[in-house]
Amino acid sequence: MEFNADNIIYWEWDFIRINATLIYSWMVMGFLTIGAWTVTSRIDPQTSISRWQHLLEAVVTLIREQIQEASRQEPDRYLPFIGTLFLYILVSNVMDVVPGFTGPTTSLSTTAALATIVFFAVPVFGIMRQGVKGYLSQYLKPTPFMLPFNIIGEISRTVALAIRLFGNIMSGSLIVAILVSLAPLFFPVAMQAFSLLIGVIQAYVFAILALVYIASGQRSRSSIIEATEEETQTNTTINNESEV
């Protein structure tokens, strides 16, 4: 078994290399794009709809509900970005079970690229919401002494995002590869079923964490004050009730 799919190179010209990770991520992208395009080209506002339209509507509704509950904001702002991340990671994790297919998320370069996208999406969404000055002033809160720690936190959580996804998915496929050489009859199937579960959970976790990072970069000063006021109000009501 090749440990790193980046080292399987199909075509090379000067500094341009087409390796297995690229091919498989193009396959996932093509699968998602063609699938969504064929379904939405025959979209129908009637009450009786095709089963594939049902599937897509259920998926989009699910993602919208989850974004709504996790961020407590209007979900349509985040739906394209978070939904794309979730579906791409989900499909590549699940298709990792297909024999001969190496999911692109088993390579650190793919997960690092995804985490870098999240890293740059946080300031983009934050600046769109509250302007350059409002966004940058967040780094000086609560005191300007926290500036280096805020920056380090931003970088380290990006690295953690990449390593978490890569380690979880790659460990699943590595354990299956080891078990195939030790006990090839039944145990690899059980571990693959387990890695299906892990893959779905990790896709969910990646999307939710990206959403949480983006939403925390958007928190304007007024909303924080509102939240603390609400909290103090509930605290006082609780105190009053206990006194009564």
Added chain:
Amino acid sequence: MDAITTIGMISIIVSGFTIAVGSVGPALGEGKALSQALTAIAQQPDESPTITRTLFVGLAMVESTAIYCFVVALILIFANPFWDYVINMAGG
């Protein structure tokens, strides 16, 4: 014992220790988090979707420390920089 043998032996022993020590802490933490979540669901069954979602995200965060140890163990075994350095020195 030459340098390659020493580096290989120490790498294998330390990678075993890395994954052993690194899996104990997250296992204790995850067990504690799971038991607390079960208690919370038993007390407030209506809140179980929120509790489950927070539990999954939290478990993934806790588990990531074990994953870091796993990645370090893999680097020690499969992509050891010192090993490569010594082999390059011997070859060149």
